[in-house]
Amino acid sequence: MAGKEFKQRIRRALDNASLRGALERFADAYIVSREQVYAGRDFESLRQRIAAIKADAASRYEELAEQFTRAVEARGGKVFRAKDAAAAREYIYQVAREHGVTDIVKSKSFASEEIHLNAYLQERGITPHETDLAEWILQLMPGERPSHMVMPAIHLPKEEVARVFSRYLNEPVEPDIKNMVRIARRELRKKFLTAGMGISGANIAVAETGTIVICTNEGNARLATTVPPVHVAIVGYEKLVPGIKDIVPILEALPRSGTAQPITSYVTMITGPVPAWKGEGEGIKELHVVLLDNGRTRMAADPVFKEALQCIRCASCTNVCPVFQLVSGQVYGYIYSGGIGSILTAFFNSLEDAADPQSLCIGCRRCAEVCPAQINIPELVLKLRERVVRKQGLSRGYRLALHGVVARPKLMHTLLRAAARLQGPVTHGRPLIRHLPLFFSSLTEGRSLPAIAGRPLRDRAKDLERPLSKPRLRAAFYSGCVIDFAYPEIGEAVYKVLGREGVQVVFPQEQACCGAPATYAGDRETAVKLAKQNIAALEGARAEVVVTACPTCAVALKKDFPELLAGDPAWEGRAQALAAKVKDFTELVHELTGGRQGPFGPPGGNGEKKQGAGEGLETGRQGSLDRQCTTSGRRAEPPGELTQAGNQAVKVTYHDSCHFKRHLGLDQVARRVLQGQTGLELVEMKESDRCCGFGGSYSIKYPEISRPILERKLKNIVASGAEVVAVDCPGCVLQLRGGLDQLGSAMQVKHTAEILADCEDE
Template sequence: MEREFKESIHKAVNDANLTGALGTFSEAYKVNRTKAYEGIDFEELRNRIASIKGHAASNLKELSAQFASAAEARGATVFRTSDPAKVREYILKVAKDNGVKSVVKSKSMATEEIHLNPFLEAAGIEVGETDLGEWIIQLAGQTPSHMVMPAIHMTRDEVADLFSKEVDERLSSDIPRLVKVARDQLRPKFLNADMGISGGNIAVAETGSIVLMTNEGNARLVTSLPRIHVALVGIEKLVEKLADIAPILKALPRSATAQLLTSYVSIISGPTPNPDGSIKDLHIILMDNRRTEMAEDPIFKQALQCIRCASCLNVCPVFRLVGGHVFGKVYTGGIGTILTAWFDELKKSEDIQGLCIQCGNCKEVCPGKIDIPELIMEIRRRLVKDQGLPLLQKTIYAVVNNRKLFHGMLRAASVVAKPLATGGFLRHLPLFLADLTDGRSLPAIAEEPFRDRFKKITQPECAQKAVFYAGCLIDFAYPEMGEALVRILNKAGIQVLFPEEQTCCGAPARYNGAYEVAARNAADNIKALLEVEADYVVSACPTCTVALVHDFSSTLKSTGQQEWLTQATILAKKTMDFSSLLKQLVDQGRVSFKEGQELGAITYHDSCHLKRTLHATEQPRELLTKAGYELKEMFECDMCCGMGGSYSLKLPEISGPILQRKISNIRSADAETVAMDCPGCVMQIRGGFDQDGGDVRVKHTVELLAERMKE
């Protein structure tokens, strides 16, 4: 990443006002959103929205034409274009033809997208934002940091300072007083404006209607008081029928601000009378700007299902640390990264796409059912395809794709790092590697990897067999986890097999856009894991499990390696995460746990891939409870720990604060042990506690359950 971008990250994470404001909102949002959706089947609702918006995305040209015809029949003038420059020129021409001197605007991301304000101001037209948040950032000379709450990054003290300068009076940070000042300042702008400019939350092709949803009432004033109304609407806002707006009206306020409904819903169908009795001049601009091109892309088409609620920002652990001025351009956060790559250009998303930690929070809450993490992965793939890999990454992946060389280097690293290791940790690394142990110790490479220890394990002959896919961390850093898994499965009457040709699952390469490298890893592992007959393939690493179950197939498809797809499907069907398999075995009475012993309290951290992709949340909790542990849920148990694979190495300035928040939540749970199902999370959290001086045990679930298993 460029130095300037890194500096912006550093500045943001060290801005206590920014991180405090975003963190407080994020915590409250999750609780309030849950309440707002009580009694509503969110999955059914988001399926309806995805269907409505997906249908519209498949028929943009037809719906645009239908909308234009219906709106013009009601007396509106409709202008359609794909060129942002022509949008600006059209609005300026309307203004000049009508002698417009001043414009008032309601909140519109489409106008931000085309940088309309500075264009009109350069032509001598006064432009006033009237949404409170937009007015605040206009006074500050900033751009929106959030698509729904543009000034969320500012404290009320900062707003008070801005307003004080505007009215030339020292104001306190009393919110009712500040709102009154804003009302007094904005009211004359509404009354004196010649033109009002709005966006549109929804455009209905059937009736030619524009739907606006607001809380402040300013949009109604913008669209009713000035004699000219210009509505700028991206064509992705189109839906086919008036009935299609109902599910969006239900989801948008709940997802955006955790409200049951917005204060105002306006449906504008044709020109309305002006205060003087004349008929308003209504211009509706349908803007394409590569949206049709996006709709024709089979992968990115789903991004047009976005209803601009920004819930993806509200739950993002990275966004709440750095805000939208770092994580975004015009559009912010995860969805903003995708829109930037299309509405601007792919290269403009190069820095911001790297901020995504792939935790999957956004996918879980998106009412448009958009797989934002997967689309960001596709951006990475296309960037690598266009620009190639940096030399260092090429070198690393060349090693990883050579299993014998890769494993040989890991063994060598165990020997080389031995003088630096104390208590199983690397706490201080020399020279340019020092940042890697800043805030988190790293595990020392095991002197004897699991693949060597496995040969010494005596197992009973069993009718059922399971192939164990260890992954790099269990194999070379935490072999004791692998041994615990073998003991448990043996007790259940399952013999464990360990094909030595297995290698890296390819997740590090895939998450960095190097799909060709990941495809090679996939092929090598498919061959190794299927060459032995077994009933199951089991992994105790959710990231690896996701690779085997989901990523191998999609990676092979993306790289055109069709010859491995059938075997990838077979492997996916046989693969299970450890907790889900063990839950089945316990339910079948094949494994049981000791009884009658008082155990200390335990809390559980949900690993991102286990919860959000594999949907295994209750299984590990039920197993730990059956094993006799007292489970205490921690706050934000399912929020990312900051590991993100190589993310913690590339962006320690973001990974570190996320980890510290997780450690704080674990401490607040008042438990002696924290359990998790991911060796990567163990590495992150155990390393954090080592440097933090904490006495909380950090354990993989497999180790805790092995300790409690009846002999």
């Protein structure tokens, strides 16, 4: 579990209305602006080019570093290759000492913050002055941390900045932005003209020419690199690219992804020392480049985490992260924030330092969707979590839950059945639990929880498995735990709809938890054990298709199982064979009823395959999704059937579950299926693909973060004017149904399977 001090930082951030408001306003505007600035450009092609360039560079840092060093030195510059932060700090201090420097001007540099340069120099009598406006403001506020990688002071209202300036100048300053900018310009100009050294970072370093490229929106970097007689550039190995042409795609993506600009105000390229200034006559400034390793070459040698070195520091991943918008960079504790920040922290600081920050990732995958360097940040966070657990072990609570219960399916099922019998005092006979006592109370703040089903799906399966004389295909239903023990009615709907399409559905009784809770907790041992049990259980069903109505389970079966068992000669092939059979329920229905041609005959046929297995499904009846939804009862407690009053269509809005859209890519498939139902009107809600805040155990571990994410989603749902919310994930059903119940809303939340089951043939 997260440490006490870390939890306190989260609480302070959530209580800071100014911080949350600023980040949310920027994020909302950013999404629109980013879409506009990328309009007409092939983003996928661009990110592939950047990923290829950076991945190639990471595979040969030593070669590029030597080439870069030769190029810089051939032009009169000096390169110091710093193994770690201590070596980098000491070198910069010695250069300053040799030149009698007492004051340094700095442009914005993550690398300088990473090595804690300011404090080191101050302790030795040298004063560093930040010249980026936001960084300077924060420097005037001892103890204040940046809230964003690109806009570090975005959380500060103008009134607070005015108070800071008033203290600094010892005179009143009005909260007028233009006037405060003039004050900053006036004060910082003095420092540029008197400093003996300028320090910068770099966005790109070109090995071929020894060029460093700096992108800024203020003129401070150009002043810091040209006015003082000595310029020191701190450049991480990951900024290296082979040739000058390689800067083009990065310059195209960096401002668009970072601040939604087509280009930054200043793009500065420095190739070797530049002429001296300050009226000193002819001469050349000194240029020192500190090429910083500090864990980067170790990261490049890691086959899993090498990918993170493709990062171009645009912060687009944090700009779209629903968690970051609530807690800001101040909570992460180190220089680099967000999911990518926790990965970098593990290598540039330590694995222990990354343990708490990585736990903030909810796994919604929005970051992977927008990353211009094609980094699969959520997957790397899970790998990092595994390493944290391997080194530190699971917390006592997770160990008990996962090793003691989830990894032992029979015990888990026994406990759930017992809980179903004993839950009366908290359910009061209702299908939803609205209040939990004592230290469990936070779990029902803002949402109700589902009661455990009195009769799980596995006990109903035999009654549902009615043999078909000539089935179109045989499907094994993998229900997952939530459908099995909380929402068996979703499972019944799956049986009904697929049976209507001529599919013989069977329920393998030996199936267990898919292992997602273990995977997301970093418990690989339990995940492997459950993968093997499920593969054996599903193989025994002798089915052509394995269907699931839970996208998290689908991802586990299709992606996680082959990865977990890769290299195991007894299980690898079996995992891959199972993965090839897995289909999401809505995906399968779409294919059966008009999605595309495939190997299975129409309903009532002989079921003979017409193509190779795995190539698709025969459409059979074109347009069979055109059904009439006519039944009664709209209250969500208990979930009723859909109502069509007269000829008026039932308004349905669709919530895109994170795994369903971003892992399986089935969001449009679901919409087409719903649009094919007569009697339904699909209305889009705002931010339909924004996370609902469930995240499995995340909503238990971080209810204080999960709750406001849910609140925003509920506002958008209510504003849609719909009567029904359609989703394809039982976890989202749990979160949204519970949230609407706490609001006292009459809106229903239904799985797509339930909606289709309520629709009858015309």
